């Protein structure tokens with residue numbers, strides 16, 4: 001029998017439904033015996049809401065997407081409508097505007113695919129989620145290096161970014177067309193994440209930036225979140241696991257992060273325009 005289109009689109013079919021109900025029944029039996037939940041195909045047994053496989057993580061990903069959009073939009077308005085622009089070119093005085101625009105786009109892209117992946121995990125959504133997340137982490141590392149070392153010259157920026165971009169492209173191609181190796185991807189992501197935390201931490205310490213408090217809060221929160229994801233407890237009442245908690249924590253952190261970026265833009269613009277007077 002032909003299944004309705006919305007079911008096949010979401011890939012809820014006879015086989016996956018059967019797996020789901022079998023898992024739920026087994027979990028009920030384990031609970032009666034007083035045993036802890038176990039993972040099925042590497043995933044905790046989440047209770048579905050409608051067609052959503054991990055409803056809490058999916059909703060929190062959508063909220064993260066909104067917070068990222070709001071952060072980027074207020075950044076855009078601050079730079080183009082509130083702060084002064086260069087008289088001849090109408091460009092911003094802040095030298096990292098374009099880089100943060102790309103960051104905003106990659107963040108929104110990553111949270112969009114995270115929301116889709118947590119709604120329904122199938123091969124394509126998994127690959128797009130993995131690729132867009134590692135692309136964001138890799139790009140953030142490039143941006144961290146450029147900002148913390150104040151690399152302003154175009155040629156130097158290309159020289160710094162090219163090897164990292166080449167590595168990142170190879171890694172993403174490998175994940176998509178050779179093997180979706182979780183262990184490897186985790187190592188690459190953690191290494192790039194830790195490098196950024198250390199660089200920003202050292203930068204905040206050396207520069208005494210007026211908003212280093214916000215930056216340090218994000219760094220500490222981000223580090224704790226990474227540990228939480230590693231600790232990985234099973235879903236409370238079938239809904240709220242360590243990963244969902246991590247997605248909840250990133251909402252205030254993202255708010256604070258964009259606030260730091262906007263402070264940085266304002267601080268830099270004021271410094272440059274004061275020098276010109």
Ligand SMILES: [Zn+2]
Pocket residue numbers: 057114118243247
């Ligand atoms: Zn997630």
